[in-house]
Amino acid sequence: VRGVESSLPIASRRRFLVAAGGAAAAFLSGYGFGNAASSQVTFGPLIETILPFSEDPFRAIGVAAIEARIESLFHLAAQPPFRASLAAFMDVATFPAINPVIALVERQWYPGADIEAQIAEDARSFAQFRDRYAIADFAALNSDARAAYMNLWQRSAFGGRRRFYQATRTVILAAVYSIDSVWQAIGYAGPVLKR
């Protein structure tokens, strides 16, 4: 992956990217709602769902390089809450079981939250998903099922689940829409300042 163009020394560039990543990671790890012990999960299947690898710029770069770039920018490995949440996301079968942490933060963020109704709403969505797709770990789902499962998080009744969806999407999009070859593919000229 080609880095971002910069006249600054590489060491300097890395330092403020690290700083930027630190903040993004903090944004991601508002809380963790999975089992930290099972946090050794790969980010790849999520990247494959957010980005269409049928398309040139992403196919040319490849999932592994994008995952490496996300890690170098945002240091997710050093964010146990995020890794734990990622593990919970991957474990599709557990979707209807609302972790107490999700309910707890929901009450903190939104004092009027109706937790019981929200649990029921997510259970209904999951039942529809289960009618169409065989339940398996996220990585083992086909692309249609992955997208449908991602929609469950995107449209969840729980703000915490929606946050995980948006935060994950944000780091993936930030990592690729800052790469020269992707800029070229979408017709963005990039910095006009040449130093």
Add this chain to the structure above:
Amino acid sequence: MKQLKCDVLVIGSGAAGPVFAATLAERMSADVLLVEKGPHYTAKFFNQNELEMKALYAGHGARSTVDGAMPINGGECVGGGTTVNYALSFNPVAAVWRGWRSQYGLEGFSLDRGASDYGVPGLNLPRCVSDVRERCNVHTVEPDGVNTNNALFKRGCDRLGITTRPFDLNMRGCLRCGFCGQGCAYDRKRGTLVTFVPDALARGVRLLHHCSVDRLAFETSASGRRVIGAMATVTPTQPGSEPNMLEPGPVAIDASLVVLTAGSIESPVLLQRSGHPDPHDRIGRGLIAHPGLPIGGVFDEIVDGYKGITGSYYSDHFYRQHAFMFECLFAHPLDLAVAIPGFGIEHFRMMRHQANIAGFGVLLVDTPSDANRVRWNAETGEPEIFYQLSDADARRMRFAAARGVEVMLAAGAREAFVTSDEPLVNGAARFTDSAQAGACSSLQFLPHRTMMSSAHAQATLKMGAHPESSVVNSRGESHFVRNLMVCDSSAFPATCGVNPMISIMSLARYQAIRTAAEWPRYR
């Protein structure tokens, strides 16, 4: 521990601090220390790279409400918001300031150019506004600087009989590169970084950047409590920053007068962690955010909305009755990709046609609520920001979104969209016919589903006559701690009603002129 002594400690170098420091140094002989939490970057650092220049923003662009749903943008570098904004320069709204005087019992802030408030010759709000506008070269955007995105916005409004106005911008000799949000690489945007900061330095003000103020130091005596300085930490200088005046490490600063100009998130949080008295639970309460909702449109023609002057036109057509504006702005790909809802091939189809996308935003002038607030979290050491749209504001935002969709379609968009994945029309927030705009009435503004953002935090340390309902008086002085002043956006008693930069700078200029004239109060 290092020790610094000064007469006046000014905390925060955004829109307010440099104006206060430079004006005070212009009006009197005083030893002024201006401190800034962020780095002192200058034009040579601004490389126009969207991701790298997140370094100029608070939390590197990730500062948000406590649920992570609404970005609360602000600059965190010398110049603050004036370094990263789009140069949109609105005069203070006379009716708003008049209303503050009657409603909150404010003294001064005369709107008569001939007035001499506090007995200080020529001290009045309009004179301060003129001074600030002149120094920052505020002028109306030139007609030949209007880019396609702005021309489309104006066309849509014209066709619907919606009035538009050209923005006033604080620029000089703008090269129209379109990278205001990444810091002006050419020093053509006239924020405080290139105006009042150099003015202050030329008059002997010292600038200490990379300096986080941990807490204010108070002294209690028989005559009450007063501030005597601050404890701070100087952090290592970031690469690309100007050199600092001190090595990293803790520093104790003695001052006769402390002036808070750290913005509406950091100023209240500093008071909270300093243990400033708050018997009526007012500190941080009633945050005004000016929530923004982007309206997008896909056109057959090439728009290239990021090229040229970003904002040339706005509309205050609905302002009087519904208190919102449309402001024409656009984003570079990273922010655009995040704003466009969804994922996978559909998301990429939109991004692949980003050159065909036009955009502007709704800026809602929100109504105050005590539940919207900033609170220091002692455990994390970070501010927590709580913000939710009231029911009445949500109704106005729905109305505004519908009008925005109509404008975009009238401009010729084949599809208009709102940055939301709520199911409004055929399961999405996309519109191909203006008859569909009414579907905006079912927008719920669900956090993480409808993307709003804020860049105008205000009113968290309100001025007012009564300690029960405000934190500082009309002079910006704390009701509870002597020689402590607040003169940034947090001192606004309510919304200033427009993009706040010039209002903040004018307030700082006003309070500095008054402070110089009334200096014996602070000895």
